Amino acid sequence: MNKNLKLGGVVVVASALLLTACSGGGNSGGGPSSAGAETAGADVNKLISINAQPVDNLKQGGTFTLPVGNLGPDFSPFNQNGNNTDNILMLGPVNVAATTGCWLLEANGTPKLNKDFCESFDSKIDGTKQTITIKINDKAVWNNGTPIAADTFINSWKQLSGTIKENNIVTPGAWENIANVVQGATPKDVVVTMKQPTYPLSDLFAGLVNPAINTTKIFNDGFVDNLHPEWMAGPFKVDKYDPAAKTVSMVPNDKWWGEKPVLSSIVFRQMESAATIAAFKNKEIDIAGGRTINAFNQLKGTPDSEVRTGQRLFGGGLNINAAMAPMNDVTVRQAILTAVNRQEIAKVRYNGLNWTETPPGSQMLMPFSPYYQDNYPVKTTGADAAKKVFTDAGYTVGSDGKVVKDGKKVSFKITNFGDDPTALATVQTLQKQLQDAGMDVTIDQKGDNDFGKVVGERTFQMTMSGYSMGADATSAVKQYYDSKNGEFGVGDAAIDARIAKVSSIADDAERNKAAMDIEKDFMAKYFVPGIAFNGPDIFYVRTGLANYGASLFQTIDWSTVGFQK
Template sequence: MRARLALPVALIAAISVTATACQSSSGDGGSDAKNAPSAASGAADYNPTAYDELKDGGTYTTVGTFDEQGNPFNVNATLTATRVWAWYNANAITFSPTGEVQYNPDYFSDVKVSVKGGNQKVVLTINKKAAFNDGTPIDWTAIKATWKANNGSDKDYAASTTDGYEQITGVTRGKDDKQAVLTFKGVYPSWPSLFNTFLHPKAAKADNFNKAYVKKAHPEWGAGPYTVGKWDTHSGNITFVRNPKWWGKKGKLDKRVYVNLESTAGINAFKNGQLDYVSAVDAESLKQVKGLKGTEIRSGGSPFVYSLNFNTKSGVLGDKTVRKAIQESIDRTQIAKIQFQGLDYQEPLPGSGLLYSFQKGYEDNVSAVLKYGPDQAKKELDAAGWKPGSDGVREKGGKKLEVGYTLMGDDPLGKATAGGLAAMLKPVGVRLVIKKADDADFSSILSERKFDLFLSGNRSMDPFGSRYLCEIYCSDRESNLTAAGSPALDKEIRATADIADLDEQTAAANKVEQKALQDYARLPLYSGPSTYSVKKGLANVGATIFYSPLPETVGWEK
């Protein structure tokens, strides 16, 4: 899954999150290119500790709350929602930090994959003890219900992504109710991303799929070592406690607590000992938490990419020449400097929305289609009839070349980034109008496309980046924030899903992404490190790349 930081996007089995979270795009890579590493960090740092080495008991407390949409399969779900979901629902398939598939025997006692006549078959044998908290057995009907809700055949479902699900031709009962047989049209090598969690058949009814989890939990439809203890709609705080109905390895913690705090308050709460773990997203927060007694910094690679989205249905951004000129005017190296100042971190500029530079098959698709060049941008705008006005802002047909930039919240780093973009565009004759918005309006801004330019991030929850090509770039997808693309390109994008070999599929996806980037509607800007301050002794928490530790393995060292 890929969790969107922003959207409505699903990129975590397909999903979304709010975020603000490097070579220059110039031909020579900019002044810092010689010093930049050739790939982003693929290091993990999370104090991996065996289950038997953890003590029984304790509480784990972090910043967090529930999101508007808590169903991770829904188009409006966020990364936050997905993480909360995982504490009281099935975690059936996970990945190692580097992306190897791991089946959880508490859910799937056996998995067999075969290909016959060019079509793939997957047989999932479900643990005999597995049951939802309301007593409903977890069986083949849960797999079927999850498939039906996400395969796009019923338009009443606001599914985050249909990719992969639509290639399944059937889900049937195997030797008994505890076996699901999945048949595919062709081969879908990244199928594990489709069923790393699944829905209770009741939750998979259209009305419940769309509305039941809005600001609500349904622990009765959940399963796992923990269940909801307290879901406080007033404060936004959540507490998970051990689930007496769990059949597998019991959770090591007595409680898992989310406290609803803004980022600054979260740093202070960590310093006061009220939290066990906090994200250090910038130099100021890192400075505040570094060296605190009884804590340590854990830092590693990040499967995030933050991109600038251009709403192609909004005003002057409907003109591809304008979009290209704006992208050519943005010095991504300088944006990265703003983001990473004081973090002692460097990375090459991200060249793809699909894969990261530490992954096999990654290609710098951005540099293949875009070069940093404000002088070239000026020439293109001149040729397109955008003439500089007396105030330096270009005009055409009585219209000023003004573009809005939606800035969420009051984060200093977000403000600095917006200011940097405005300063880069001004000499080219483009006025950037910064429009402040409340974090609470995030979902509606995206789902209703109430923006011109919007910076948002995606976090990949699985290593199958090519799977998300359509989600990001297909013209008929809600998850394509830019609304760019064409039916002809959609056809090329969807054809990549039919390639059975993962390496070949990735190579084809890279070629198609280069074409999609020539719409100049989406510009990857930076990824950044994953850096956290953690109380010493906290195990299996930190910079995990693609790894999502099972809830029962999170706890405190003996």
């Protein structure tokens, strides 16, 4: 769950939600023309802008160059330090096996089978026993020539299920419900026995772990400054990783058995937000985020460019590290959420973009989801209300207005990443609100490329960041709110027991309602996360770029990305 969602269309099926920073690059959204967040029942077609074109309309060849805020140092999508939006975006063209596995998503979030890997995925229920049989594509092969076979599925389960306690996995999710995985009639047949019926099926094998990734040392550390292209499978392959130039370049993969790509190369460059503006104007890159008014206005009028807009699949705000003092005191977390004026935060963040939204109330689902409900735990907000939270819990307010307990001020830092002025102004607004409530708050400024390490290793007290949003809350409720593996480091056995039952509910509406009710109770008890905004996606692209942009949940088909004739 990490990092700055700098670009458009970064959606993966894998059940883990991705951490995303709040700096100024990004996908597309409301835009300078008046727009607002969509609520339940929205026509998703209004939220998509990808310039969809058939391959016949595209030039063969060409290079697509994209900026990312975070490039490594850990390139594994499966552990905490690499599970971020920039990393998943960069891996998308070269390692579809890891980023989507057996499943793809439609724009509205509906899953469909990825037949490049899994030709069939059948579930049968016999009493309370669920058995899943999978037929692997006969042509599927890793880049080193090893067939993608039953041993891949067996290893994926072993590495990601949580049974290897030392593995730094993001969340065991649905993997934890698997009792056994074995080879079927041939190496290309897989039989999965579940401990309990598990839904949705698309949470299973939505990312495949190469059998060579079979020790904790490799799993946790093997991808630090090393992409291991031989363990990948996708329409492109890594041509060169240049850590000095902070670039990854890729070319069509001669081992790929699926549709051949249109582009002759893709290049990802690590850049700070401000640098992307000049680079786009100079035609060094083909896309640049315009999600803040500063970036949008500077990019406006760039020759050979166009704006694409859509809804950002993101829930962000106050990412509080409940394991680090003083945030490990629930009173402090409650006071923080009480002190925050989310409307004022949004006003600063979307100033000039003509974007309006009601502050969201869920970290798991977008407001346009039919399953959404507002779970924000605080109704009365402001500095005085926050000070009352403190004093009711035995804190005192000194003559200088600072809140104190046992002689110590409530003091902490908000870590800000990148150089976008709107992002900094948003953090400064939050800082002032917390200071007005008696908290001693400073800003710890870091570069964009520090995000993955700092947040992955949880060496922060608070950041303004958030997570990608999925179309189903089943996996999210476990990733966020489980006491043993949850992102926020708090919870209890009673909530864990409720979480354990969610994935066994077959009915989509009933299952999501159960997940949302857990979130409501969790937030009311532990006062994390501090969800504050979703926001628009706005970015500039090179004129004629096709099949890429604001695509909601739709999985990027990198073989069709290219430029019009």
